[in-house]
Amino acid sequence: MTKEDILEELKKILNPYTTEKELLAGINDDTDLIRDLKINSANLVDVIIDAEAKYNVEIDYDSAEQMTNVGSCIDIIYSKLTAA
Amino acid sequence: MISVGNDLVDLSVVDIARTNDKRFYSKFITDAELELYQPDTMPFPHFAWLLWSVKEAVYKYLSRHDPDLIFAPIRILIKNISTPSLPVKAPSSEGTGLAEYNVAAAVATDSSVVHARSLITEEYITTFATTPADFENMHWGTKRIETSNAETQSTLVREFAMEKLNELLPGKEVEIRTNKVPAIFVEGVAMPFMPLTLSHHGYYVCYAFIAK
8 A cells, every 4th residue: 555545545534524625635744634624633533543443553652643744644554554 | 831721522522432432532541540530420421521621721731832742642641630519500601710610630741730620511521721820810711603613613712702802901902813822912912921722622612811
């Protein structure tokens, strides 16, 4: 699985938690989950849990706290997949 | 340091089944914090979201003076909580000082202990974090809104806070500017001794600011 593949799946994971649908379609590494996509912080754990379920990986505390923008989300999911 | 942080959780929009799932709550609650749970005081989902809101409010309190701080809820450790009375059936919507609260928590950080006070109602949990002395000088408000759209929430919470600021500072030009954290400006001048914090979730908005 490539980082481009993860990006497309990540859009689906983020979709229920953002009303910024146009922005979601064009997200890039720098897109901030809270500031740009207006995802409520109370849903950040949902994003992590959904990503874990989608990729059958465990995202530990240290990794989870870095998942603040799209690029870091992709990098962490990619690293978990390649380490598995 | 003078600061204030707040957080609000609308209980009508949280996923209760997911909240009860250990995979979910263990992302932000430590084993030591789970020991603080007393089942006779509140349902577990309320406890989980209470801890979340305390951690978020404390994070906001700290990040005012450390804007690059990353929100890492598992690292904000709640040492104790007390529950004077539960629940508050008909809470006030605005006030000065926080007379009505039903949970107090102490949170140890690297350099200090931050105090948090929470109000748990049947509809929402709201938490404020500041020093014990500044709770007396804290103006706060919580109200229900008609839409859960994020952009609208953001606008409405600012309007709500502005109503109170204009009431306290009649005839002055007051603005709320946001650069990572919201800040009050009076006649174009920043007011670092009037820290402001805003929160919205679901169908509720909440503000708090310190004014002596």
